[in-house]
Amino acid sequence: MLFHVRMDVAIPRDLDPDERTELVTTEKARALQLQREGTWVHLWRVVGQYSNISIFDVPDSTAMHNLLWSLPLFPFMTVQVTALTEHPSALSANPSP
Numbered sequence: 329m330l331f332h333v334r335m336d337v338a339i340p341r342d343l344d345p346d347e348r349t350e351l352v353t354t355e356k357a358r359a360l361q362l363q364r365e366g367t368w369v370h371l372w373r374v375v376g377q378y379s380n381i382s383i384f385d386v387p388d389s390t391a392m393h394n395l396l397w398s399l400p401l402f403p404f405m406t407v408q409v410t411a412l413t414e415h416p417s418a419l420s421a422n423p424s425p
């Protein structure tokens with residue numbers, strides 16, 4: 329099941345710099361792991377913002393929820409999730425005759 333997710337990151341300015349570095353480093357490691365596993369299918373920076381647009385491929389909405397809650401930066405993010413389904417005009421839904 330595919331999900332479109334927008335994450336807007338807001339790390340407090342007064343957070344300890346070492347803690348900030350640790351958070352960002354562990355978030356990156358987790359993101360790379362999930363991309364290698366094929367779960368985090370796309371990860372794009374939103375131009376000019378500390379935000380990303382991502383596509384996830386997970387079994388169901390509970391898995392999506394649990395994954396997001398498990399992210400190290402989750403406490404510092406506002407997350408918008410949109411469940412996706414196949415468009416009837418997509419090439420993938422219309423194999424060539």
Ligand SMILES: O=C(O)CC1=CCC(=O)O1
Pocket residue numbers: 335337355356357359378379380401
């Ligand atoms: O920087 C971000 O947009 C938050 C984030 C998600 C995965 C990652 O490595 O950073």
